[in-house]
Amino acid sequence: MNYGELLEKRIERAGQVCVGIDPHPNLLKKWGLEQSAASVEEFGLRTVEAAADNAAAVKPQSALFECYGSKGIAALERILHEARQAGLVTILDVKRGDIGSTMAAYARAYLSVGAPLEADAITVSPYLGFGSLQPAIDLAIENGKGLYVLGLTSNPEGPEIQQAKTKNGDSVAKYVVEHAAKVNKSVCGNSHIGPVGIVAGATIGDALARQNINLSNAGVSILSPGFGAQGAGKQELARVFNGVQEKVLASASRSILMNGPTVGGLALAIQNFRSQLFE
Ligand SMILES: O=c1ccn([C@@H]2O[C@H](COP(=O)(O)O)[C@@H](O)[C@H]2O)c(=O)[nH]1
Numbered sequence: 001m002n003y004g005e006l007l008e009k010r011i012e013r014a015g016q017v018c019v020g021i022d023p024h025p026n027l028l029k030k031w032g033l034e035q036s037a038a039s040v041e042e043f044g045l046r047t048v049e050a051a052a053d054n055a056a057a058v059k060p061q062s063a064l065f066e067c068y069g070s071k072g073i074a075a076l077e078r079i080l081h082e083a084r085q086a087g088l089v090t091i092l093d094v095k096r097g098d099i100g101s102t103m104a105a106y107a108r109a110y111l112s113v114g115a116p117l118e119a120d121a122i123t124v125s126p127y128l129g130f131g132s133l134q135p136a137i138d139l140a141i142e143n144g145k146g147l148y149v150l151g152l153t154s155n156p157e158g159p160e161i162q163q164a165k166t167k168n169g170d171s172v173a174k175y176v177v178e179h180a181a182k183v184n185k186s187v188c189g190n191s192h193i194g195p196v197g198i199v200a201g202a203t204i205g206d207a208l209a210r211q212n213i214n215l216s217n218a219g220v221s222i223l224s225p226g227f228g229a230q231g232a233g234k235q236e237l238a239r240v241f242n243g244v245q246e247k248v249l250a251s252a253s254r255s256i257l258m259n260g261p262t263v264g265g266l267a268l269a270i271q272n273f274r275s276q277l278f279e
Helices: 003-014 027-031 037-051 069-085 100-111 131-143 171-186 234-240 263-278
Strands: 018-020 057-060 089-094 120-126 146-152 196-200 222-223 247-250
Touching: 003 146, 018 089, 018 120, 018 263, 027 037, 037 057, 037 069, 037 131, 037 263, 057 069, 057 247, 069 089, 089 100, 100 131, 120 131, 120 196, 131 146, 131 171, 171 196, 171 247, 234 263, 247 263
Parallel strands: 018 057, 018 247, 057 089, 089 120, 120 146, 146 196, 196 222, 222 247
Antiparallel strands: none
């Protein structure tokens, strides 16, 4: 099964919702956990349990595990493994991007079958040139994995680069989307979700329309952070993604995780997030 098929199947069952696993120090404290690798593992596993029946995907934030060194990475490995066992789509938010030869190694680290940090998809940065991502694209296609390329990120600093104009007058973000669409078309004709998705924050206002970015025929899954703690809600989902809402995988971390530490509290928060956006 390729990434698009996996995601579609899971969304059909549990909705267009992704739960971020971001064990920030203040959340660990709120959950009554100390700051340690064992705690972030506990934090992640409880979140996975809560998401298992209520979300399509989980998105661990790699940085918040890397803080704890090798033990934090081991915790991340276990969480990714358990999430995949639970049938969740795993998107590792690791925002990798490097020259092609190194990108190939990053791709092997996350997108190889049986790798310790194997995920179903990862986030990648196109700012060394879209072509630098080719080794990751190739491995994703080979192994039925996915990539989410940073297109229009949810943070306020994003537009200065992402919405800057390229030589032909189009924005960098439009260029990124067009390249993603080209890959998806070559793999699956754009009628289904292809291996290359786009990160587009729910906080970007009318950026898609202003830059004439068409996501409807691009074969992309749209990973959309910005909900909850960053301020976006149902109105933004409708306005920002007018006409392409069915492609959105809405992601929230802190606004859900603040409802821990119990699995029941987290599960309810995920259900509420889903119903507030999609019902
Ligand atoms: O454009 C982007 C890309 C990634 N993120 C990541 O998503 C979560 C958001 O957390 P919240 O607590 O829901 O704000 C976090 O891991 C970011 O690194 C993003 O916010 N925007």
